[in-house]
Amino acid sequence: MTTLLSAAALAAAIREGRLTPLALAERCAERIAALEPEIGAFAALDLDRMRREAANEGPRLAGALLAGLPVGIKDIIDTADFPTRRGSPIYADHQPASDATAVRMVRRAGGLVAGKTETTEFAFMHPARTRNPHSAHHTPGGSSAGSAAAVAAGMLPLALGTQTGGSVIRPASFCGVTGFKPSFKLIPVNGIKVFSWSLDTIGLFAAGVRDAAFAMGALTGRDFALPDSSGTPRIAVVDAIATEEASPAAHEALAHAARLLARAGADVRPLALPEAVHAGNAAHGTMQEYEATLALADEWDRHRTLLSETLYTFLDAARAVTPEQYDEARRVARRARHALADAFADVDAIVTFSAPGEAPEGLHSTGIASFNRLWTLMGAPCVNVPGLTGATGLPLGIQIVGRFGRDRVALTVAAMLEDALAAG
Amino acid sequence: MTTLLSAAALAAAIREGRLTPLALAERCAERIAALEPEIGAFAALDLDRMRREAANEGPRLAGALLAGLPVGIKDIIDTADFPTRRGSPIYADHQPASDATAVRMVRRAGGLVAGKTETTEFAFMHPARTRNPHSAHHTPGGSSAGSAAAVAAGMLPLALGTQTGGSVIRPASFCGVTGFKPSFKLIPVNGIKVFSWSLDTIGLFAAGVRDAAFAMGALTGRDFALPDSSGTPRIAVVDAIATEEASPAAHEALAHAARLLARAGADVRPLALPEAVHAGNAAHGTMQEYEATLALADEWDRHRTLLSETLYTFLDAARAVTPEQYDEARRVARRARHALADAFADVDAIVTFSAPGEAPEGLHSTGIASFNRLWTLMGAPCVNVPGLTGATGLPLGIQIVGRFGRDRVALTVAAMLEDALAAG
Numbered sequence: 001m002t003t004l005l006s007a008a009a010l011a012a013a014i015r016e017g018r019l020t021p022l023a024l025a026e027r028c029a030e031r032i033a034a035l036e037p038e039i040g041a042f043a044a045l046d047l048d049r050m051r052r053e054a055a056n057e058g059p060r061l062a063g064a065l066l067a068g069l070p071v072g073i074k075d076i077i078d079t080a081d082f083p084t085r086r087g088s089p090i091y092a093d094h095q096p097a098s099d100a101t102a103v104r105m106v107r108r109a110g111g112l113v114a115g116k117t118e119t120t121e122f123a124f125m126h127p128a129r130t131r132n133p134h135s136a137h138h139t140p141g142g143s144s145a146g147s148a149a150a151v152a153a154g155m156l157p158l159a160l161g162t163q164t165g166g167s168v169i170r171p172a173s174f175c176g177v178t179g180f181k182p183s184f185k186l187i188p189v190n191g192i193k194v195f196s197w198s199l200d201t202i203g204l205f206a207a208g209v210r211d212a213a214f215a216m217g218a219l220t221g222r223d224f225a226l227p228d229s230s231g232t233p234r235i236a237v238v239d240a241i242a243t244e245e246a247s248p249a250a251h252e253a254l255a256h257a258a259r260l261l262a263r264a265g266a267d268v269r270p271l272a273l274p275e276a277v278h279a280g281n282a283a284h285g286t287m288q289e290y291e292a293t294l295a296l297a298d299e300w301d302r303h304r305t306l307l308s309e310t311l312y313t314f315l316d317a318a319r320a321v322t323p324e325q326y327d328e329a330r331r332v333a334r335r336a337r338h339a340l341a342d343a344f345a346d347v348d349a350i351v352t353f354s355a356p357g358e359a360p361e362g363l364h365s366t367g368i369a370s371f372n373r374l375w376t377l378m379g380a381p382c383v384n385v386p387g388l389t390g391a392t393g394l395p396l397g398i399q400i401v402g403r404f405g406r407d408r409v410a411l412t413v414a415a416m417l418e419d420a421l422a423a424g
Numbered sequence: 425m426t427t428l429l430s431a432a433a434l435a436a437a438i439r440e441g442r443l444t445p446l447a448l449a450e451r452c453a454e455r456i457a458a459l460e461p462e463i464g465a466f467a468a469l470d471l472d473r474m475r476r477e478a479a480n481e482g483p484r485l486a487g488a489l490l491a492g493l494p495v496g497i498k499d500i501i502d503t504a505d506f507p508t509r510r511g512s513p514i515y516a517d518h519q520p521a522s523d524a525t526a527v528r529m530v531r532r533a534g535g536l537v538a539g540k541t542e543t544t545e546f547a548f549m550h551p552a553r554t555r556n557p558h559s560a561h562h563t564p565g566g567s568s569a570g571s572a573a574a575v576a577a578g579m580l581p582l583a584l585g586t587q588t589g590g591s592v593i594r595p596a597s598f599c600g601v602t603g604f605k606p607s608f609k610l611i612p613v614n615g616i617k618v619f620s621w622s623l624d625t626i627g628l629f630a631a632g633v634r635d636a637a638f639a640m641g642a643l644t645g646r647d648f649a650l651p652d653s654s655g656t657p658r659i660a661v662v663d664a665i666a667t668e669e670a671s672p673a674a675h676e677a678l679a680h681a682a683r684l685l686a687r688a689g690a691d692v693r694p695l696a697l698p699e700a701v702h703a704g705n706a707a708h709g710t711m712q713e714y715e716a717t718l719a720l721a722d723e724w725d726r727h728r729t730l731l732s733e734t735l736y737t738f739l740d741a742a743r744a745v746t747p748e749q750y751d752e753a754r755r756v757a758r759r760a761r762h763a764l765a766d767a768f769a770d771v772d773a774i775v776t777f778s779a780p781g782e783a784p785e786g787l788h789s790t791g792i793a794s795f796n797r798l799w800t801l802m803g804a805p806c807v808n809v810p811g812l813t814g815a816t817g818l819p820l821g822i823q824i825v826g827r828f829g830r831d832r833v834a835l836t837v838a839a840m841l842e843d844a845l846a847a848g
Contacts, residue, residue, distance in 0.1 A: 080722065098723070098726075107725070108725070185621070190621065190718070301532070302523075
């Protein structure tokens with residue numbers, strides 16, 4: 001239904017003179033003008049400015065890594081020239097004084113800021129107005145709803161999101177695009193509205209896995225070139241986290257992905273995670289609760305009548321978490337990270353569910369993060385690989401999880417899966 | 425020369441009805457009005473508002489932990505009702521939309537925000553206008569210059585600061601007050617202007633060690649009650665970091681402190697830190713440089729002509745640090761933390777220099793952080809214990825360093841030293 005915009009291919013076309021930043025900006029602007037009324041991916045948008053910047057800066061940007069590609073920025077990330085509403089009426093008129101570091105990384109790499117993308121309230125669970133580009137009656141997922149939808153609708157080649165529970169991988173799975181949550185702190189979080197400082201991670205959305213790797217290299221100045229051949233990676237199938245929450249379609253998709261990976265030459269084996277790793281799942285909730293009561297202290301103390309009922313109820317209950325419980329959760333998390341590192345000793349990547357299934361019907365909920373929380377807490381790089389659909393015909397992603405700090409390995413295995421899915 | 429205001433004693437007096445928050449606010453306001461023209465500790469101040477809040481909120485606050493004590497907030501920490509200039513003309517008109525978490529913690533504990541205290545530019549090295557309360561011709565140290573000076577001048581019982589290198593411990597030493605830099609992230613940093621996210625730590629200034637412990641307990645909701653008897657702590661004397669930079673007076677003070685601690689019953693022994701810990705000292709610089717180029721990306725890209733020459737030169741050179749060098753520095757830091765944890769296996773606290781000596785003459789430099797950087801990188805709790813003076817007659821502090829997460833132990837040993845110094 002949509003034609004995704006490949007960031008890597010478009011940047012190459014611009015660098016080689018086959019396309020100009022302005023022509024690309026026009027293409028994106030047309031697509032946005034046509035689809036935005038139905039999808040509602042943007043919280044702030046200025047297509048004329050984008051065209052103007054592409055025209056004025058185009059010749060200079062054409063030689064830069066991102067070559068003037070328009071990039072969407074989740075609306076909990078500060079921008080100096082767009083309001084930043086954080087999905088909350090509390091910040092209806094909020095205009096940050098400066099760009100977040102991640103926004104500056106986009107600009108330094110030669111990207112254009114296309115606009116701000118819709119987020120759930122403070123990147124928690126109260127939904128954004130965004131609709132799934134594959135079906136107006138289904139959620140795009142959250143919290144990075146607008147970023148996922150904008151890329152899935154072919155409005156933009158790239159968009160930044162954040163993940164505290166499953167806010168990059170889940171919407172990527174629901175919208176059928178690549179979502180990449182890098183290792184914790186690989187992209188600095190200065191200038192985002194914090195929900196949980198031990199968990200919040202900036203990630204991105206792109207058409208394909210190689211587009212995500214391309215963007216990561218451009219943004220971070222690190223080597224994200226994926227090898228031509230993926231060799232024989234050792235891949236562990238993990239299906240025993242919240243197993244009962246995964247739909248039959250999700251189980252089928254995971255088994256299918258595992259078979260394809262084996263057929264493509266990977267050494268695929270099941271993996272039972274140690275109990276110490278599973279324990280991290282519960283620690284995530286405690287840490288998120290405790291930190292959110294402090295990170296949102298101003299909003300609670302001064303504006304709580306403007307919070308959604310969902311967030312109000314969450315924060316009200318979260319106040320019961322004691323510092324001692326928080327410290328214990330941090331110890332559990334640390335032990336889980338060590339145990340996971342041990343489990344990764346003879347494994348290159350884990351293949352597992354991205355989400356319980358396709359996007360649920362309705363816009364009242366963005367879905368659940370049961371298959372994402374643990375990996376966020378572990379700080380591990382996670383990739384949603386699109387390409388499959390479920391019984392509803394909607395997208396259903398597969399998640400590749402790598403070892404902390406081994407982001408390129410995770411993307412390499414994800415690209416292998418992407419190729420295998422494309423080949424059938 | 426000054427009468428320090430004891431936070432613990434004043435809060436007790438208010439709780440017991442011997443003092444009101446309004447009477448205390450009046451006392452602070454008078455002191456500020458008299459001394460501020462010479463010392464220049466405040467970047468933003470509204471004494472009438474402080475009095476009004478103390479009058480209106482006083483009866484309610486009298487029962488709270490901080491009992492309405494006026495607290496100074498370093499001006500890189502966001503406040504919703506005071507401008508936050510970050511020591512830079514770039515933010516001359518900057519008014520944050522919300523309070524930083526630490527400011528909310530002060531208010532939730534029943535403190536009053538007295539005003540914003542002067543900071544060096546972005547908490548780096550370009551000096552604030554503040555003068556040392558002990559001598560108008562000497563630096564108060566930096567970067568938390570105003571917070572240290574306000575407490576040292578008896579203007580306030582408490583003030584928040586931050587430390588990336590030595591920005592709490594050094595000004596506390598130069599100004600002759602207690603400075604406490606807690607374990608990394610014990611006080612959340614959301615809402616501060618970041619310089620280096622791996623290092624920036626919020627700390628505080630108070631009259632004495634027990635005042636700092638009292639405030640930490642009130643702010644964090646954790647148990648910071650110090651034991652009546654400090655027992656027989658095992659204390660390691662560390663004098664081999666940047667030894668040649670320590671003045672004869674500093675060496676003498678450290679030896680004196682070690683003798684007093686031994687006489688007070690501590691088990692005092694020398695400690696040669698493992699090479700892996702020393703290596704952390706160099707890693708600090710690399711990490712700070714790399715992270716500052718990203719944390720200050722907006723200011724560099726959009727406003728660099730408004731940076732001081734000191735900061736401009738630093739950031740310009742820092743751009744040469746590669747991601748690979750940064751990653752290597754992080755590995756060195758991690759090994760140093762593990763080696764320090766091992767060294768702490770049979771040690772309760774380290775006693776070492778706070779600074780190379782008394783405050784240097786002049787206001788053009790805030791001094792150096794040679795004795796602080798490593799401990800900041802280690803995330804270790806650090807206390808400056810005042811009580812000694814050097815050859816110039818100016819204050820000279822002694823530093824107690826604890827094990828990461830054992831903040832109360834560090835404060836207990838610091839209180840033991842404080843008592844020993846008071847007893848002579």
